[in-house]
Amino acid sequence: MTSLAARLRAMSEGDLAARLRAMSEGDLAFVDAERAWAERARADQVLPVDGWSLTIAQPGRGWGKTMSGSAWVRRCAGIYPGCIIHVVAPTYSDLRGVVFGGASGLLASIPRVLIKEINHSLFEVRFWNGTLIRGFSAEAPDRLRGPQCTFVWGDELAAWPNADETLTNIDMSTRLVYRSHDGRLVQPQRYYTTTPRPLSWLKKMIDRADRVIHGSTYDNKANLAEGFLRDLRQYEGTQIGRQEIHGELLDIGEQAIIKRSWLKLWPAKKPLPWFEFIMVSLDTALTEKTFDKKSYEADPTACTVWGVFLHEKKWCVILLECWHDQIGFPELVMRAKKDMKAIYGRRRDVLFKPLIGSQHEFEQVKRPDLMIIEDKGSGISLRQTLANEGIDSYPYNPGKADKLSRLHAVSHVAASGRVFLIESLVSPGEARDWVQPFLDEVCVYSGPGTTPHDDFVDSFSQAMRYYADRWLNAGVGEVVKDGSVEYLPPPLPEDMPKDFYDQQTENPYS
Numbered sequence: 001m002t003s004l005a006a007r008l009r010a011m012s013e014g015d016l017a018a019r020l021r022a023m024s025e026g027d028l029a030f031v032d033a034e035r036a037w038a039e040r041a042r043a044d045q046v047l048p049v050d051g052w053s054l055t056i057a058q059p060g061r062g063w064g065k066t067m068s069g070s071a072w073v074r075r076c077a078g079i080y081p082g083c084i085i086h087v088v089a090p091t092y093s094d095l096r097g098v099v100f101g102g103a104s105g106l107l108a109s110i111p112r113v114l115i116k117e118i119n120h121s122l123f124e125v126r127f128w129n130g131t132l133i134r135g136f137s138a139e140a141p142d143r144l145r146g147p148q149c150t151f152v153w154g155d156e157l158a159a160w161p162n163a164d165e166t167l168t169n170i171d172m173s174t175r176l177v178y179r180s181h182d183g184r185l186v187q188p189q190r191y192y193t194t195t196p197r198p199l200s201w202l203k204k205m206i207d208r209a210d211r212v213i214h215g216s217t218y219d220n221k222a223n224l225a226e227g228f229l230r231d232l233r234q235y236e237g238t239q240i241g242r243q244e245i246h247g248e249l250l251d252i253g254e255q256a257i258i259k260r261s262w263l264k265l266w267p268a269k270k271p272l273p274w275f276e277f278i279m280v281s282l283d284t285a286l287t288e289k290t291f292d293k294k295s296y297e298a299d300p301t302a303c304t305v306w307g308v309f310l311h312e313k314k315w316c317v318i319l320l321e322c323w324h325d326q327i328g329f330p331e332l333v334m335r336a337k338k339d340m341k342a343i344y345g346r347r348r349d350v351l352f353k354p355l356i357g358s359q360h361e362f363e364q365v366k367r368p369d370l371m372i373i374e375d376k377g378s379g380i381s382l383r384q385t386l387a388n389e390g391i392d393s394y395p396y397n398p399g400k401a402d403k404l405s406r407l408h409a410v411s412h413v414a415a416s417g418r419v420f421l422i423e424s425l426v427s428p429g430e431a432r433d434w435v436q437p438f439l440d441e442v443c444v445y446s447g448p449g450t451t452p453h454d455d456f457v458d459s460f461s462q463a464m465r466y467y468a469d470r471w472l473n474a475g476v477g478e479v480v481k482d483g484s485v486e487y488l489p490p491p492l493p494e495d496m497p498k499d500f501y502d503q504q505t506e507n508p509y510s
Contacts (some may be wrong), residue, residue, distance in 0.1 A: 059215030302455030
């Protein structure tokens with residue numbers, strides 16, 4: 001529009017009059033709507049229609065997100081005749097009552113003379129110049145499989161029920177390059193408007209966006225009710241106020257139930273301690289509820305391995321291994337057997353590595369003592385199969401407690417500083433790189449939907465529950481009395497040479 005205005009200003013009065021007479025009624029109405037919007041809109045609400053692949057507006061409530069999105073869609077529709085635009089809302093109700101029919105929605109911001117046809121049942125609007133606007137709901141992400149477009153506006157992104165699948169389908173369908181009348185190619189663009197929430201996937205999107213628009217509710221106070229603004233004051237200084245009023249993306253890690261700052265690091269150059277006990281915690285994901293009938297994929301199965309040790313006269317645990325993978329039941333049985341045979345140690349001749357592809361170096365020479373498996377779904381079958389081969393496991397039964405309740409129940413263990421991670425050799429102050437997937441779930445999870453998967457959450461909570469029940473009977477402040485623990489090397493596995501310790505150039509237990 002800037003270039004159009006410049007061209008109009010450069011014309012003589014006669015040429016301008018002739019140009020205006022040649023414009024259709026729709027062209028004139030579009031130019032008039034753009035002029036009116038430019039006069040009343042704030043600078044941060046007017047979004048360019050070219051040059052940005054991904055733009056995210058994350059202001060507070062009442063800032064004018066819907067109006068900004070509607071105006072951007074109208075501008076794209078008018079400047080690029082015949083283009084296709086997709087509009088996505090959290091639900092069909094939002095699509096009908098906010099995005100299309102709301103006070104700041106598309107039908108309110110687009111002059112009726114610009115609209116050639118409206119199909120309310122399909123949420124489609126056809127412009128006078130051939131542009132097509134299609135509406136979709138995040139409730140049905142599969143509807144985005146097939147249709148293609150050049151422009152996308154997604155409203156209230158943080159409230160989408162199937163955000164991961166919907167965003168994937170949007171990325172796959174926003175693939176049409178538009179060729180303008182002068183031959184210039186316009187690349188696809190996506191514009192998302194949302195009040196932020198502490199979601200890991202949203203943070204990653206914001207980090208990779210070409211442009212991020214910030215704003216506060218107060219930026220639009222001239223158009224908001226006095227009573228509404230007066231009521232907002234009670235939230236100032238609170239986390240709700242920071243998020244909902246000022247559009248601040250709160251620290252995801254510190255919103256989680258298990259804070260990253262609670263987990264301690266075991267120095268990289270310090271030998272690992274003696275392990276009184278090693279437990280493998282396995283969260284299986286082979287039930288109807290965890291199987292996606294649309295993608296034909298199961299949720300990942302997650303495994304964590306924990307060593308229990310005495311530190312500063314208190315029982316603590318350290319993460320020795322973690323993995324998650326989408327595997328079938330036969331492979332799961334094989335992996336479980338391999339996990340129980342893994343030797344967590346540094347040896348000349350390694351009979352079994354801790355896991356496939358694992359290159360971790362540990363000083364402890366010991367195999368796991370126990371495998372913990374949730375006693376439901378495929379976990380029951382797995383326990384029975386392993387028992388038939390002489391491998392006993394502990395049946396973890398959470399009862400009716402949901403994932404959130406289970407994590408809350410063991411949060412005191414981490415808060416007391418009893419959970420350790422192994423420090424990275426190359427990045428001091430950080431955990432080993434193979435720990436990051438575990439941290440991305442456990443130290444982010446604050447309820448359903450906050451992380452793409454929650455399998456590590458279950459593996460962690462059931463391991464910490466077993467640990468707390470067995471070693472923390474007197475509470476997290478319990479101190480082990482001197483002389484109550486005898487430091488002796490554990491017996492060697494039967495398949496290790498009896499002169500193993502004599503073969504070492506350096507005694508790993510010294």
